[in-house]
Amino acid sequence: MKEKQMERMSNGKGFIAALDQSGGSTPKALAAYGVAEDTYSSEEEMFDRVHQMRTRIITAPAFDSEHILGAILFEQTMDSKIEGKYTADYLSEVKGIAPFLKIDKGLADRAKGVQMMKPNPGLEKMLERANERNIFGTKMRSVIHEANEEGIKEIVQQQFEVAKQITDAGLVPIVEPEVNIHSDDKAEAENILKNEIMKHLDKLADDEKVMLKLTLPDQSNLYKELTEHPKVVRVVALSGGYSRKEANEKLRHNDNIIASFSRALAQDLRYDQTDEEFNESLKKAVETIYDASVNKK
Template sequence: MNTEQLERIRTGKGFIAALDQSGGSTPKALLQYGVKEDSYANEEDMYVLVHGMRTRIIQSPSFNSQYILGAILFENTMDRKIEDQFTADYLWEKKGIVPFLKIDKGLADLDDGVQLMKPNPDLDDILTRALERHIFGTKMRSVIKQASPTGIKKVVEQQFEVAKQIAAKGLVPIIEPEVDILITDKAAAENILKEELRHHLSALDQDVKVMLKLSIPSEDNFYSDLMKDPHVVRVVALSGGYTQAEANEKLTHNQGLIASFSRALAQGLTSTQSDEEFNGILSTSIQDIYEASIK
C-alpha cells in the first residue's frame, strides 16, 4: 500500500471521480456523451471510444489534484494508455490523482429485495494485475431495493468477505452497498445497512483499512459515526441518479461526506464540443462538486 496515497485519500480535500462504467453501462455513458450505438461496430470499437472520452476528461486542465483525490477506472481502462503511460501511472505521476479499479462483474438478479454481486472467480488474478498496474484500491457495487433485513445482511456479508480478500492483497477496498434513491423505504433500509456495516467493521482485523461508498442518506449526517471508525479511510457518496445539482445540494448537508460521482460528473459533456467548451463545462462541474464535498 502506498502510504502517500493513503494519506491523500484519508485527509485530502476534494472528491473521487468515478470513470468506471463498464459492460452494459458503457453504451449509456457513450450515449450521454453524444455517441450513438450505431457509431461502433463491436465491443473493441466501443471501448476505444469510451477510452477516448475518459482520456479527454483526465487530460482536461481542470481534472487535477487541487480538486480530485482519486479516480475509479475499470479493467479495460486500466490496461490502456494515455500518452504512452498506463492510465493509473498517468493519473498518479502526471496528475497526482490516486487510481482505483472497479472489480465487480455486475449485479445478480433481484432476490430478497437486493442485488448481490455476481460471482467473480478471477478476482485474485485481477487483483494481481491491479498491483502490477499500480492501483491503490478497488470498488465493488451491490444494490439495495428494499428495507429487507435478511437481504441487506447478505449484501454486507458478501461485500466484507470480498473486501478481506482485497485487503489481504495490499489494496484498499471501497465497499459500495448502494441504496436505491427511489425506494419508498430508503430511510429504513439505511438504518438496517448502518447497523450491518457497524457490525462487520467491528469484526475486522486491526490493520484492515476500507472505504465506504454510500447513497446520500435521507437523514443528514447519518453516517458521521462510521467516518470515525478506525478501519474507515473515507466515506464517499454516489450520485445514484440524482442530477448533479440535486446531488451537490444534498451533499452539502452531510459534513465529511465527499462525492464519488459518475454520471453527475460527466453531465453536459459531449463528443462534439470544442476543447474550450468541453473543458469549461467540466471545470464548472468539478468546482461545484468540490465545493459540495468540502462543506
C-alpha cells in the same frame, strides 16, 4: 507512493471521480456524451470510444489534484494507455491522483429485495494485475432495493468478505452497497444498512481498513458515525441518479462525506464540444462537486 496516497485519501480535500462504466452501462454513458450506438459496430470499438472519452476527461486541465483525490477505472481502462503510460501511472505520476479499479462482475438477479454481486472466480488474478498496474484501491457495487433485513445482511456480508481478499492483496477496498434512490422504504433500508456496516467494521483486524461508498441518505448525517470509525479511510457518496445540483445539495448536509460521482460529473460533457467548451463544462462540474465535498451546511 501508496503511503502518500493513503495520507491524501484519508485527510485530503477533494473528491473521487468515478470513470468506471462497464460493458452494460457504457452505451448509456456514450449516448449521454453524444456518441450514438450506431457509430460503433463492435464491443472493441465501443470501448475504444469510451477510452477516448475518459482520456479527454483525465487529460483536461480541470481534472487536477487540487480538486480530485482519486479516480475509479474500469478494467479495460486500467489496461489502456494515456500519452504512452498505463492509465493508473498517468493518473498518479502526471496528475497526482490515486487510481482505483472496479473489480465486480456486475449484479446478480434480484432476490430478498437486493442484488448481490455476481460470482468473481478471477478476482485473485485481477488483484495481481491491479498491483502490477500500480492501482491503489478497488471498488465493488451491489444494490439494495427494499428494506429487507435478511437481504441487506447478506449484501454487507458479501461486501466485507470480498474486502478481506482485497486488503490481503495490499489494496484498499471501496465497499459499495448502493441503496436505490427510488426505493419506497429508502430511509428504513439505510438505517438497517448502517447498523450492519457498523457490526462488520467493529470486527476488522488492526491492519484492515476500508472505504465506504454510499447513497446520499434521506436523513442528513445518518452516516456520521461511520465517517468517524477508526477502520474507515473515507466515506464517499455516489450520485445514484440524482442530478449534479440535487446530489451536491444533499452532499452539503452530510459532514465528512465527499463525492464519488459518475453521471453527475459528466452530465454536461459532449463529444462535439470544442476543447475550450469541454474543459469549461468539466471545470464547472469539478469545482461545484469539490465545493459540496469540502463546504458543509
